[in-house]
Amino acid sequence: MEKTIYDLDQKDMPTHWYNIQADLPEPLPPVLHPGTGKPIGPEDLAPLFPMELIKQEVSTERWIEIPEELQAVYRTWRPTRLHRAHRLEKALDTPAKIFFKYEGTNQAGSHKPNTATAQCYYNMKEGIKRITTETGAGQWGSALSLAGAFFGVEIKVYMVRISYDQKPYRRIAMETWGAKCVPSPSPDTKAGRDMLEKWPDCPGSLGLAISEAVEEAVSRDDTHYSLGSVLNHVLLHQTIQGEECRKQMEMADAYPDIIVGNIGGGSNYGGQFLPWIRDKISGAKPDMRVICCEPESCPTVTRGLYAYDFGDSVGLTPLLKMHTLGHGFIPPPIHAGGLRYHGMAPIICHLYELGLVEAVAVHQTAVFEAGIKFARTEGIITGPEPCHNLKVAMDEALKCKESGEAKTILIAHSGHGHFDLAAYERYLSGKLEDYAYPEEEVKKAQAEMPKVPA
Amino acid sequence: MNFLFCRTENNMLPCRWMAGCWQGHMEILTFLEDHYTKEELEQIFVPPKPKIESLVSLVEKAKKAKKRND
Numbered sequence: 001m002e003k004t005i006y007d008l009d010q011k012d013m014p015t016h017w018y019n020i021q022a023d024l025p026e027p028l029p030p031v032l033h034p035g036t037g038k039p040i041g042p043e044d045l046a047p048l049f050p051m052e053l054i055k056q057e058v059s060t061e062r063w064i065e066i067p068e069e070l071q072a073v074y075r076t077w078r079p080t081r082l083h084r085a086h087r088l089e090k091a092l093d094t095p096a097k098i099f100f101k102y103e104g105t106n107q108a109g110s111h112k113p114n115t116a117t118a119q120c121y122y123n124m125k126e127g128i129k130r131i132t133t134e135t136g137a138g139q140w141g142s143a144l145s146l147a148g149a150f151f152g153v154e155i156k157v158y159m160v161r162i163s164y165d166q167k168p169y170r171r172i173a174m175e176t177w178g179a180k181c182v183p184s185p186s187p188d189t190k191a192g193r194d195m196l197e198k199w200p201d202c203p204g205s206l207g208l209a210i211s212e213a214v215e216e217a218v219s220r221d222d223t224h225y226s227l228g229s230v231l232n233h234v235l236l237h238q239t240i241q242g243e244e245c246r247k248q249m250e251m252a253d254a255y256p257d258i259i260v261g262n263i264g265g266g267s268n269y270g271g272q273f274l275p276w277i278r279d280k281i282s283g284a285k286p287d288m289r290v291i292c293c294e295p296e297s298c299p300t301v302t303r304g305l306y307a308y309d310f311g312d313s314v315g316l317t318p319l320l321k322m323h324t325l326g327h328g329f330i331p332p333p334i335h336a337g338g339l340r341y342h343g344m345a346p347i348i349c350h351l352y353e354l355g356l357v358e359a360v361a362v363h364q365t366a367v368f369e370a371g372i373k374f375a376r377t378e379g380i381i382t383g384p385e386p387c388h389n390l391k392v393a394m395d396e397a398l399k400c401k402e403s404g405e406a407k408t409i410l411i412a413h414s415g416h417g418h419f420d421l422a423a424y425e426r427y428l429s430g431k432l433e434d435y436a437y438p439e440e441e442v443k444k445a446q447a448e449m450p451k452v453p454a
Numbered sequence: 455m456n457f458l459f460c461r462t463e464n465n466m467l468p469c470r471w472m473a474g475c476w477q478g479h480m481e482i483l484t485f486l487e488d489h490y491t492k493e494e495l496e497q498i499f500v501p502p503k504p505k506i507e508s509l510v511s512l513v514e515k516a517k518k519a520k521k522r523n524d
Contacts, residue, residue: 047513205465265505
């Protein structure tokens, strides 16, 4: 019998998160305060986050214990399954062994609750009664609302007004979990009131929703703010995925030659591959390949520069070293959801620069083609972001077919695409187009970047 | 997504993705050039600040506003 599912017993669920900062060959470059130009310290973040999360943000301890109360909540959906994609392998006629770790089976349908529940727990322990956040289409807002229900913390979600009006399903889910969801701009904050005064019918924006959520957190002692990607502590909480996966791959008597995941804010993929990459850093698995996938239409890592970029046109001090296509980059149409997000996780940029991970850019029609093939073989309708991984994993599997090698490929699968069917509809009706950013345009945009000593 | 939203998403200026998203539907670059100054166009296509930098800036702004109100 072909074994297809590798379930880890709940008693074997990892009890610690893995912190890559303990093993980095070179430390992360510092993030500088926009006002002082000095490295950002705990006091700068204290109005927003509980002290335990701030400590995790800068910690260099290798293992950080997951509190038992949080483990009990994790156990409502964890461990998640590791799947062997036999049907996909057969469809590709490849000798490669394809595995995928699927994070779409929890109550909110994505990997986001791994950190949402952790953040809620630490806030609750420090006496915080309320947490604010912003959401666009609602994936992060849903995860935090779920977490609030688990820990008895009131969640207030500022949802971009146009999404609030036009995409009600996630809003209804958030409200069902007990969160208060308000359209942004709202009359609840100065930022919102100012906007409504100028323009009563303003459709809102993610930037304004963030401003409102932060303003409310700073102005109330019982309220904090929560973010679902990019920050070190967010990636730390996600490492439970990779730690579980290590045990499950052992059950399958396999070790990945290639790990594939998509990069945007980095939280899913970071959580999946960071626990493996310590074997590469230590020299135990020097040949393991870790591939980050991104859209060809926004090739930030594959074609961008790793540099200090000014965050605004007036040229204030550059504060964070990251991959950038420069200010002149005009983004083309794209339907990859979070992957067009500019703010790559600093840890992932750093690992790429150290040569520990590689990056591949793929076209969106091929991405959805892979998503369709996966749906018709393994049955899961995949979110647009992890569809990038499917495409790259299938390409690697086909290379194995040519070479005859039986490599083991592990895919990080962050969740289903049940709320993203409009993108599938565009693909199926032939309305999606590919776009590759012209090399001369990339060079032009980069030529305009500020000259700052790294 | 409606045109009005795309025109105002970026602090009342067009979203930086707008040129790409609307290029198949209209002469979007001409539209932008006709309706915005050179300075505004430069501002439109500036990448957003890294998340943590934005957060610290927003905290400073909110602290100042709170102090004024107190």
